[in-house]
Amino acid sequence: MATEAISSNPVLRLGRHVTWILVLATLLGFALVDQNVLTARNLRNILIQTSYTTIFACAQMFVILVRGFDLSLGAGVSLISVVVALVTTAVLGDGSAGLAVAAGIGAALAAGFALGLFNGACTAWLGVNPFVVTLGSMNIAFGLASTISGGRPVFGVPDEFSDLFYGELAGVPIPILIAAAVCLVSHWLLSSTVYGRSVYLIGTNERAAYVAGVPTRRFLVTTYVIASLLVALGAMMLTARTGSGEPSLGASLLLPSIAAAVIGGLSLQGGSGGVINALLGALFISVLSNGMNLIEVNGYLQDIVLGLVILGALYLDRFRRGRA
Amino acid sequence: MKAYAKAGAGRLLDLGLLPLALVVLFVGLALTEPRFLGPQNLINVLRGGALLMIVACGQMLVLIVRGMDLSVGSTMALTSVVSALVMAHLAPGSGPGVAITAGIAAGLAVGVVVGLCNGIAVAVFGITPFMVTLAMASIVGGVALSLTNGIPIYGLPEAFVAGLGRTLWLGMPPTVWAAAIVVLLVWIVQKYTALGTRIYAVGGSPQASRVSGIDVRFHLVLAYVGCALAASLASLLLTAQIGSGQGSVGDTLALQSIGAAVIAGVSLHGGVGRVQWVALGSLFLLLLNNAMDLLRVDSKAQAIVMGLLIVLVVALDEFKKRRKIDGH
Numbered sequence: 001m002a003t004e005a006i007s008s009n010p011v012l013r014l015g016r017h018v019t020w021i022l023v024l025a026t027l028l029g030f031a032l033v034d035q036n037v038l039t040a041r042n043l044r045n046i047l048i049q050t051s052y053t054t055i056f057a058c059a060q061m062f063v064i065l066v067r068g069f070d071l072s073l074g075a076g077v078s079l080i081s082v083v084v085a086l087v088t089t090a091v092l093g094d095g096s097a098g099l100a101v102a103a104g105i106g107a108a109l110a111a112g113f114a115l116g117l118f119n120g121a122c123t124a125w126l127g128v129n130p131f132v133v134t135l136g137s138m139n140i141a142f143g144l145a146s147t148i149s150g151g152r153p154v155f156g157v158p159d160e161f162s163d164l165f166y167g168e169l170a171g172v173p174i175p176i177l178i179a180a181a182v183c184l185v186s187h188w189l190l191s192s193t194v195y196g197r198s199v200y201l202i203g204t205n206e207r208a209a210y211v212a213g214v215p216t217r218r219f220l221v222t223t224y225v226i227a228s229l230l231v232a233l234g235a236m237m238l239t240a241r242t243g244s245g246e247p248s249l250g251a252s253l254l255l256p257s258i259a260a261a262v263i264g265g266l267s268l269q270g271g272s273g274g275v276i277n278a279l280l281g282a283l284f285i286s287v288l289s290n291g292m293n294l295i296e297v298n299g300y301l302q303d304i305v306l307g308l309v310i311l312g313a314l315y316l317d318r319f320r321r322g323r324a
Numbered sequence: 325m326k327a328y329a330k331a332g333a334g335r336l337l338d339l340g341l342l343p344l345a346l347v348v349l350f351v352g353l354a355l356t357e358p359r360f361l362g363p364q365n366l367i368n369v370l371r372g373g374a375l376l377m378i379v380a381c382g383q384m385l386v387l388i389v390r391g392m393d394l395s396v397g398s399t400m401a402l403t404s405v406v407s408a409l410v411m412a413h414l415a416p417g418s419g420p421g422v423a424i425t426a427g428i429a430a431g432l433a434v435g436v437v438v439g440l441c442n443g444i445a446v447a448v449f450g451i452t453p454f455m456v457t458l459a460m461a462s463i464v465g466g467v468a469l470s471l472t473n474g475i476p477i478y479g480l481p482e483a484f485v486a487g488l489g490r491t492l493w494l495g496m497p498p499t500v501w502a503a504a505i506v507v508l509l510v511w512i513v514q515k516y517t518a519l520g521t522r523i524y525a526v527g528g529s530p531q532a533s534r535v536s537g538i539d540v541r542f543h544l545v546l547a548y549v550g551c552a553l554a555a556s557l558a559s560l561l562l563t564a565q566i567g568s569g570q571g572s573v574g575d576t577l578a579l580q581s582i583g584a585a586v587i588a589g590v591s592l593h594g595g596v597g598r599v600q601w602v603a604l605g606s607l608f609l610l611l612l613n614n615a616m617d618l619l620r621v622d623s624k625a626q627a628i629v630m631g632l633l634i635v636l637v638v639a640l641d642e643f644k645k646r647r648k649i650d651g652h
Contacts, residue, residue, distance in 0.1 A: 069454070126639040127646065129592050131392070131454050132582075139579055139631030146624035255462055258455075268452055300473075303466035310459040314451045 018316070019264055019280040023287055030291030037294060044173070046290050051179035052234055053282035056253055057260035058186050059230035061278040063130070064261055065190075065203045066223050067270030068123060071134035073231055073257050075141035076115050077250030080235035082145045083111045085154035085245020088161055097160040104161055105236065112232025113225060115141060120224030124217040138254075145247045154245035165240030175237055182230065187275040189226075195219060203270030255306045260285045262313040285309075342588065342604055349611045357618045365614070367497060371565070373610035374503035375558050377603050379577050380584035381510050382554030384602045385547040387585055388527040390594030391446060391453035393551045396581055398465035399438045400559035400574030405468045405477065407431030407560055408569020412479035420481035427484070428560055435556030436549055438464055443545030461578070468571040477569035489564030499561045503603075506554065510599040523547060528595030576627075583634045584609050592638065 031037040056073060063070045088104035115137060122133040167174050190196035198219050201209040210216045238249055264281025266273040288309070292302050353360040360366075379396055386393045411427035438460065445456040488498050514520040525533045526543045534540050555574070562573055588605030590597035609630075616626050 071458075122635055122639060127642040128635060128638045132586075132592060132638050133635055135579065135582070136631040136635035139627040143624050143626070143628035143631065147622060147628070151624065255458075258458070262455075268455065298470055300466045300470035303462045304470070307459040307461075307463035307466065310455065310462075311445060311451065314455055314459075315445075315449050318450050 019277075019284055022263070023280065023284045026284065026287050026291060030287070030294065034291075034294050037291060042290070042294070046286050048173050048175050049290060050283050050286040051173075051175035052237060053256055053260055053286050054179045054279055055182050055230055055234040055237070056257035057264065057278035057282040057285075058182055058275065059227040059234070060257045060261040061266055061273070061275070062186075062199075062223050062227045062230070064266050064268060065199050065270055065273065066220055067203050067206075067268075068130040068220075068224070069134060069268075070119065070224075070227055070231075070257075071131065071254065072115065072119060072137040072141055073227075074250035074252070074254035075138040075145065076112070076228060076231045077235040077238065077253055078247050079115070079141040079145040079250075080108050080111045080232050081239040081249045082149040082154055082245040082247055084108045084161075084236055084239050085157050086148065088158055089154065089156040092156070092158050097158045100158050101161045101164060104157075108232045108236050109229060112228040112230075112235075115231070116225035116228030117221065119228065120221030123224065124220035149245060149247045151247060153247070155243075157239060157243050157245065159243075161236075162240040162243055165237045178233070178237065182233070183275050183279055190274055195222060199223060200271050203272070205271075255303070255310070256285050256289070259306050259310050259313070262317060263309055265317070267317055268314070342601065342608060346604060346608050346611065349608065349615065353611065353615050353618070357615075360614070360618060369610055369614050371497045371499050372613070373607045374497070374500045375562060376577070376580055376584055376610055377503040377606040378499075378506050378554050378558040378561075379574075380581040380588075380602050380606045381506055381599055382551030383581035384585045384588075384590050384597045384599060385510075385523065385554075386453070386551045387582075387590045387592065388523055388594060388597045389544050389547045390527050390530070391544070391547065392457065392582065392592070393442065393548065393555075394454065394457040394578050395438065395442065395461040395464055396551065396555040397574040397576070397578045398461045398463075398468065399435060399552050399555040400562070400577060401571050402438070402464050402468040402471075403431040403434045403556040403559035404563045404569045404573045405471050405571050406434050406569075408477040408480055408563060409471065411481055411484060412477055412569075415479065415481045420483045423481050424484045427480075431560045431563075432553060432556050435553040439549030439552030440545065442552065443548030446548065447541040447544035465571075472569070472571045474571060478567075480563070480567060480569070485564055485567045487564075488561065489567065499565070502557065502561060506557070507599055507603050514599055524595055579627075579630055579634070580609060583630055583637075586634060586637050586641070589641075591641065 027037065036042055056077075059073060060070055084104045084107060087107040088100045091103040092100040118140075119130070119133055119137055122128045122136075123130045165174060165178070169177060188196075190199060198209060198214045198216075201212065201214055202216050202219060206216055234253075235249070239245055242249070260281035261278055262268070262281070263284055264273070264277035264279070266277045266281075285306075288305070289302060292305065297305075379400075383393055383396065407427040407430050410430040411423045414423035414426055442453075442456055442460055445451050445460075446453045491498065493501055514524075522533070522538050523543055523546070525536075525538060526540050530540050533543075555577070558577075559574060563569055566573070584605040585597065585602055586592070586605075587608060588597070588601035588603075590602065612629070613626060616629065617623075621629075
């Protein structure tokens, strides 16, 4: 009934493709202003930037699907970046580079796991509002990142680590390959596993899911852990790019991840949407910020634009829901 | 109405812990750290506590109507910048009196505008408060920083800085008096006026309020405007203390004000919260910060403690509520 109503109304049918239209319109708009936008080099840059944003948008997507939210994403990236740098440089001091890289990856995933477990456990088992939990863990992660790094960048991440996450494989930048893999695995998880189908049930009606025999709490924790593991992956990729552990690395990542998720069409009510929404939203945000950088829009103004994009997307979302 | 009164009484018993913790912290500090009881340190604690108190009172109003305001820090930044710009611009030409009046008016106007934007987005457009204020924090903070490019604004009238920021009225900093007035005012509204009762009702059950004829949207907007105004007032006092307009003031205040409110038993589910407890909660947090400062705990590390504390307090609250439901 609801879908019929949407497909019979041409304006709303268009609304479903609104993100595609936005992406193309923004790209063309910037191309009119600056001829460097549509060069092969810049398009490649956009794709690389989209890879990072996609991974963070996917992380945000998982928790949004279960009506949650992750404010700790940016601070988590900072913390994990610092941890990776500290562990790799420490192991590099008395071991091989391969060992250092392996230890760095292990430490990053462990830190991501711990963060996700904290968020998930407080949300699912203690029943604390996810906004408050992640507001808390955001400050904890931020405090830890600044404390263990002394507030300064940690240099000396081995080149092998950078090559692994920031190099090229058969001419294709590795970030793009990783993001593609993340999208495929996430899509498979959500569409073809019991866990994935349950995520939609939990997001739509947690109580009903529980009554239907879904282990809701366990799956909620799993969801937060998956999100934070994705954050850890993104943090490793960004650390590889900068070549150092940066306590301020994640400061500007939270808002784009939310903006990408909501502009891509994920509803904060949970239970609807998928990887394609996160991917499209990430593409839009990357095109937008790439364009603003090229025409030299001040960073402060970019914050304003991101805030407006989020508000606009949420307003549209409410409109879509209201009619559906 | 009776239900709310009862919830208040229940809180009172629960909250016996807060005054106790406050006293323990105070005595502990006084015994272990001789510098703590120095008049300068005490005045600093009171001044900081008063500032937080003003912001937390506003935050409480929004929490009572089931919202949350993450934009108080940015509102403070923009208020500081705008009022300083106005004062610095007017002071040479029109004299300090006009400049100060216009600056304060401009600063408070910032609060009203931000509060209206938040309130309308929540009440009329129906967007989740959390997201509205997160996005507004980015927008308002962006405006503040692009107005200043991150550089402090000097040239405030001397009368403003000396008369409001760096003086004592009857032995107390003006900020403390301002906080006392705000707390008293909100207390009167909450305890004795129909407006206060309606705000609790809107938070307790928006549905029921609507059918009993309360204009829910109006009261929602009012709560957000009140919150942003409180933040602006705090920012004006802080600007006078610092002596310049800065786009970076208030960045920890969102977390701290939420912390002060939830420690004081303000429920995230709306409908519950008393201003006198929030005042105590603010003092407690400030004492805690002061203790950590005196123990030379890095300010970044203090964020860890704040984060843990907030999650812990809310978890305890949920636990208590669940036990109550199971028990009956």
